[in-house]
Structure formats: structure tokens, C-alpha cells
Amino acid sequence: MLSQPASKYQAFAPVQLSQRQWPSRTLDRAPIWMSTDLRDGNQSLFEPMDVARKLQMFKMLCDIGFKEIEVAFPSASQTDFDFVRTLIEDGHIPDDVTIEVLTQSREHLIRRTFESLVGAKRAIVHVYNATAPVFREVVFGMDKAEVVQLATESVRLIKQLASENPATEFVLQYSPEVFTSTEPEFALEICDAVTEAWGATPDNKIILNLPATVEVATPNVYADQIEWMHTHLARRDSIVLSLHPHNDRGTAVAAAELALMAGADRVEGCLFGHGERTGNVDLVTLALNLYTQGVNPGLDFSDINAVARTVEHCTQLPIHPRHPYVGDLVFTAFSGSHQDAIKKGFAAQKERTTWDVPYMPIDPADLGRSYDSVIRVNSQSGKGGVAYLMETSYGIVMPRRLQVEFSAEVQKWTDSHGGEMTAPDLWALFDSTYLQAPQTGVRYVEHHLFEHPAASGKQHVQGIRLGLNVNGQSLLVSGEGNGPIDAAVHALQSIGIQVQVRSFEQRSTNASTESAHAQACAFLELAPAQGGSERYGVGLDNNIVTASIRALISGVNRLGLVPSDEPADMAA
CATH class of the missing domain: 3.30.160.270 (Alpha-isopropylmalate synthase LeuA, regulatory domain)
Structure with a gap:
């Protein structure tokens, strides 16, 4: 039993929308993607990536198709500063990729950030300050006017430094940190002030990033907040409205999907949801969710195993075997009834043009996954799984009654040995049971x-x-x-x-x-x-x-x- 009553936690008051539009919308196009793997994801690791791993990750992100990549917090450490310089000086940045760097709203940090970007073709400078009441009152001791002044002065400094470095095309990104816990009217006030200070136009857009820095409510609440901002922001045609959902409640993907329906243009996150606490939104899941709905995500995950192994190597963190789309077991069925349905679905799929296989929302082949691991056999398995592996691995198409008979032999083996049976294990049992049947003479x-x-x-x-x-x-x-x-x-x-x-x-x-x-x-x-x-x-x-x-x-x-x-x- 929980030690404290639920009343200990203050209920979050959602924004009031009388005629919300997002519930009736569907996602029909991919957002602008921005990877935070090298910054937000990296700072959450037990052991942050070294330069070699960062370069490997950066190259992979470019190969996947990311056009915006947040690479560092260059004013926070010499390591991050040097990495930005390495990317620029050694020519690692493709012409169609924009790097992004993060800085707090402090003059010396902003100036140091610009020093790291000298020579870049195009860069997004991402500045932020906290806006929620508990941060204003408890952490910083500032009132609303002081918070707005801090943000706008930082933006004016960035605008000045950008004009002093005309060789680089600079884009401004502003985040009211802890947006989801900020009063909507104040979030709007500070975002409009920043947009005005930057002088945003349709040809010189500002990125307004509205983060669920800490996920504090259900996904529909985040969608309401985004739609309210989307419909109330000044100069909306001069704004790229961006999302940065965290996963404290375990609903970051759902929150991002609903917020995109609510009017957002862009999403920040990490490939497999790395990030502080429970992580950032999982971009692989978000992108492949779109793919299963017939929307081209614009990111190439056709060799998802290679992506997964690279991320595991660079982050030194394992990917859960049941992680959506990429986990080692997500295209694996142990249940006998599931195996039988999948086997029949695969057989019928040959006659269809659209994918429709029971229990499988996506074709594993589209992700470079092999059908060899789709069905595996343990003590919970049935004849369908056994028959599938024998057919796909060894070409043995068993009659139905033989499937029943052999699955009983498999059941006896798994009950006595434990664990699961691989295709070679099944073949060895089939060989000893039938082809080398116990000799009676x-x-x-x-x-x-x-x-x-x-x-x-x-x-x-x-x-x-x-x-x-x-x-x-x-x-x-x-x-x-x-x-x-x-x-x-x-x-x-x-x-x-x-x-x-x-x-x-x-x-x-x-x-x-x-x-x-x-x-x-x-x-x-x-x-x-x-x-x-x-x-x-x-x-x-x-x-x-x-x-x-x-x-x-x-x-x-x-x-x-x-x-x-x-x-x-x-x-x-």
C-alpha cells in the first residue's frame, strides 16, 4: 500500500478549450525531426560518450535522415565545446544538416556558445530559461517581469552576435523550460515577447519549443496546451512550433502524437527514448507509428538492427527486448495460439497487397528484420510456431496431424529441459524422432x-x-x-x-x-x-x-x- 494519500499530490489544472480541434484530426505528414541523442540523451548516461562514440552516433543520425541534430552544450564543458569544433573544423557536417547547440540565458554562456560555432554553415542556437511558478519563486527568486526580461535580453544578445558573424546562418530556438507547469497566459506572454525581440518573420522564423520538461499530466492535457498556444501566439506564420516531451508518466509518445494533431510542427527526442529520468520521447517509436498508418516518416529505419546495435555501443545501455519495433523479442511469438494465427497470416499475406498479419502491426522485413525470429518455441508454444519454424528454416511443410503430434514431442522436451527451442534445436528433435526414429530392429x-x-x-x-x-x-x-x-x-x-x-x-x-x-x-x-x-x-x-x-x-x-x-x- 502507498505510504501517502493521493491528496499529497496536487492535481494539475488543464487549460480550458471550449472547441478543441485536435481530437478530430489525424496525422497525415511527418514533423520536422530533431535528435537530442548527443546532448539531452548523452547527459543522462552513466558514462557520457567519448568523441569517437559521439562521431559514430552523429554519422548514423545523418545517415538515418535527421536534418537537425542537437550536438552539445558547448558552454557547459570543454569536452562539449571541443566536439562542436571537431564537427566544424573536420568537415563532418553534411551541407543539408543543421547542428543545434544549447545554452542557458546567461551572457557569458551565450558568448561562449557563439565561439564554438565559428565557421559553421548553419546553426540553431537554443536558449532557455525556466518559467514555471516553483522555479520562479523557489529556485531563482524572480517575478514574472524579471523572467521575461532575462529571456528577451538573451535573445537580443543572440541577435547581435548573429549579425556579427554573417558567415553563419543562425536560427533562434527558445524554450520556456517546464512549459507544461507554467500558467498558459504567462507562457504566451514570454513566447510573444521573445518572438518580437528576435523580429521573427515568415522568412526568418523562430523555433518556439514547448517542452514537457517534466511530464505532469495526461497526453490530452499537453495537446490542449499546444493547441491553445497554436491558436493564440502572435506571428504564428513566423514560428516553428516544436515539442520536447519527456516520459515521466510513460506517455511521451502519445503526448507527442496528440500534440502534433494540435498544431505542432516539430519534435525533439532521442532514438530510443534516452534522456533524464525516464527519458525523452522515443523517436523510433514515434516515426514507425506514423509508418504503420501509411505516413512516410522521412527517416530510414530499414536496417533497425544496425541502428540498435550502434546506439547500444555508443550509449553503453541495452535496449529492452520488448522495446517497440526494435526489441529482440517484439517480432517473436511464444504463445501457441499467436503462433498459429501468425503462420496462417503469413500464408494468406502472399495474396494481399496491404499488410495484414495477426499480431504484427508492421512487416518485420521493412525494418530489415528476419522472419527467422518471428516465432520461437518454449513450453507455452503450440503447433503453429513449431510448424512455422520447420517450414521456414528447413522446408518441411508438415500435415496438420503431424504438427499436433510433433508439438507434443516439443512440449515434452521443453518441459524437461526448460527454456526455449531454436530452429536447430527443433530440427535435431525432429531428426531423432522421425528421421532417425528409435530403432526396434x-x-x-x-x-x-x-x-x-x-x-x-x-x-x-x-x-x-x-x-x-x-x-x-x-x-x-x-x-x-x-x-x-x-x-x-x-x-x-x-x-x-x-x-x-x-x-x-x-x-x-x-x-x-x-x-x-x-x-x-x-x-x-x-x-x-x-x-x-x-x-x-x-x-x-x-x-x-x-x-x-x-x-x-x-x-x-x-x-x-x-x-x-x-x-x-x-x-x-
Whole structure:
């Protein structure tokens, strides 16, 4: 039980909108993306990235398609300052990419920030100061007028320094820190004052970034706040309205989506949600959510595994295996019912033009993920998952009743061994259960077919001479029937093995692995002639008849049918 009553926490009063518009809107285009991985994300790490890792991350962000990247807080440390200089002096910044740097609203910090940007082609200078009541009153001891004055004086200084450095195109970004806890009227007042001080025009826009520095309310409240600002800001046509949602309540992605519907143009965040406390908004999830709705996000995540491994290397933090879209297990089904539905969905998908597979909102192939890991098998799995892996990994398309039978063998294995079974584990069990069925004394050696012409009014007769090894003794037995399998069944009767064939299927395999190189696969469902439970036998061979005979012997051994003492004249 929680130690404190809920009344300890003050309820957040949302902005009042009488005719909100965002609930009726849908997202039909991607926002402007800005990555904070190298700044906000980096400052949250146990061990901040060194220069080599920062450069690797920066290059990857450019390759993904980010055109705006916040690279450092250059006035905060020499390391950050030097990194900005490295990017500029060593030519790491593509012509179509704009770097962004952060500074507090302090004159000496702003001047130091401009020193770091000398020689840049284009740069966003991001200045901020806190505006919420608890910061004004408790942290800084300033009234509203002093807070506005601090912001506008900083903007005028930035404007002056930008004019003194005409070789660089400067863009101003202003953030009223802790916007979501700031009175809406005061947030509007300070943003309008900053916009005026900068002299924003449609050709010289200002970026107004409205951060959920600490997420304090439900996503719809953030959307209301953004829509209220969107509709009340002066010079709206001269403003790029930006979002910076944090994830304290675990709803940053939802908040960003709703706020984009409410009129925002731009989103700041980190690839996998790194950042202070619970992190910034997760840009991968946000972008791929758009993608699943038919909106091109403008970011390339077609090799998501490479992105994930690079981020893990640079941040030295693992990505959760259930992280949306990229986690190692998000395209993995252990549940038997899920596996069966996915397997059927994949089969039906071949006939569709739009993606519609149960339990899978996105095609893993679009992200460079392999179908090999879509279905995995453990003690909770069913026949669908087993069948899927056997088909995709080894080309074995099992009849439905064989799926049921083999899944029971898999269940016994997982119950006794624990953990999950990989595709090679499944193949080893399938091989030992069917292809190398526990021998009760009968082994296939060879066979030779012969035919008797059909007599008048009678069926064509197929004969077989079957070479076997029975209890260590080589035998040659013969039988006749209406086909090779029927003839082989009669041949086995001569050594006392009485068996019925309940069903027979043969299929070609499309396996490419060494352990399943055969091109023909035969499945025979057998039962003892005197009655009893059925068992499947399976045979693989380049020749379909040989595969069928092997399947017959496999089924005989799995039924545990014991040969009688063979007559001496049958010995080879």
C-alpha cells in the first residue's frame, strides 16, 4: 500500500478549450525531426560518450535522415565545446544538416556558445530559461517581469552576435523550460515577447519549443496546451512550433502524437527514448507509428538492427527486448495460439497487397528484420510456431496431424529441459524422432522395384524387393501391391509386421540447410493392423519413392512394431 494519500499530490489544472480541434484530426505528414541523442540523451548516461562514440552516433543520425541534430552544450564543458569544433573544423557536417547547440540565458554562456560555432554553415542556437511558478519563486527568486526580461535580453544578445558573424546562418530556438507547469497566459506572454525581440518573420522564423520538461499530466492535457498556444501566439506564420516531451508518466509518445494533431510542427527526442529520468520521447517509436498508418516518416529505419546495435555501443545501455519495433523479442511469438494465427497470416499475406498479419502491426522485413525470429518455441508454444519454424528454416511443410503430434514431442522436451527451442534445436528433435526414429530392429538398406503387367480385368501390379537390416541381420523381403508403398507394406508382413497406412502425403522441400538438403519429403500416418494409436513416419530423400519407403520404416519403428523371427530363407 502507498505510504501517502493521493491528496499529497496536487492535481494539475488543464487549460480550458471550449472547441478543441485536435481530437478530430489525424496525422497525415511527418514533423520536422530533431535528435537530442548527443546532448539531452548523452547527459543522462552513466558514462557520457567519448568523441569517437559521439562521431559514430552523429554519422548514423545523418545517415538515418535527421536534418537537425542537437550536438552539445558547448558552454557547459570543454569536452562539449571541443566536439562542436571537431564537427566544424573536420568537415563532418553534411551541407543539408543543421547542428543545434544549447545554452542557458546567461551572457557569458551565450558568448561562449557563439565561439564554438565559428565557421559553421548553419546553426540553431537554443536558449532557455525556466518559467514555471516553483522555479520562479523557489529556485531563482524572480517575478514574472524579471523572467521575461532575462529571456528577451538573451535573445537580443543572440541577435547581435548573429549579425556579427554573417558567415553563419543562425536560427533562434527558445524554450520556456517546464512549459507544461507554467500558467498558459504567462507562457504566451514570454513566447510573444521573445518572438518580437528576435523580429521573427515568415522568412526568418523562430523555433518556439514547448517542452514537457517534466511530464505532469495526461497526453490530452499537453495537446490542449499546444493547441491553445497554436491558436493564440502572435506571428504564428513566423514560428516553428516544436515539442520536447519527456516520459515521466510513460506517455511521451502519445503526448507527442496528440500534440502534433494540435498544431505542432516539430519534435525533439532521442532514438530510443534516452534522456533524464525516464527519458525523452522515443523517436523510433514515434516515426514507425506514423509508418504503420501509411505516413512516410522521412527517416530510414530499414536496417533497425544496425541502428540498435550502434546506439547500444555508443550509449553503453541495452535496449529492452520488448522495446517497440526494435526489441529482440517484439517480432517473436511464444504463445501457441499467436503462433498459429501468425503462420496462417503469413500464408494468406502472399495474396494481399496491404499488410495484414495477426499480431504484427508492421512487416518485420521493412525494418530489415528476419522472419527467422518471428516465432520461437518454449513450453507455452503450440503447433503453429513449431510448424512455422520447420517450414521456414528447413522446408518441411508438415500435415496438420503431424504438427499436433510433433508439438507434443516439443512440449515434452521443453518441459524437461526448460527454456526455449531454436530452429536447430527443433530440427535435431525432429531428426531423432522421425528421421532417425528409435530403432526396434528394422533399418532400411535399399529397395528395387519391379512390375507385373496387368492381367485381363485386373489391376497393374507393383512389386518391391526390400533390403532391410533386422536385429543386425541383413534380409531381402518381397511384396506386391497397387503401388510401391502398398507393396512395401506386404513385404513387411512377411516378417510379421502388420501395419495399416491411414494417410500419405508427399511434398518437395525448399530447404537450403545442410541438414535438410533432400528435395522430397514423405509423410505416412500408420496404425497397427490390429488397431491402436496412429503414429507418423517421415522420410527424406532425393527420390520420392525412397523417401516414402523411409517414411514407412520410420513409422513402423515409432509404433514399436517388433518383427517376428524371420525365416532363414529370407536372409540375404
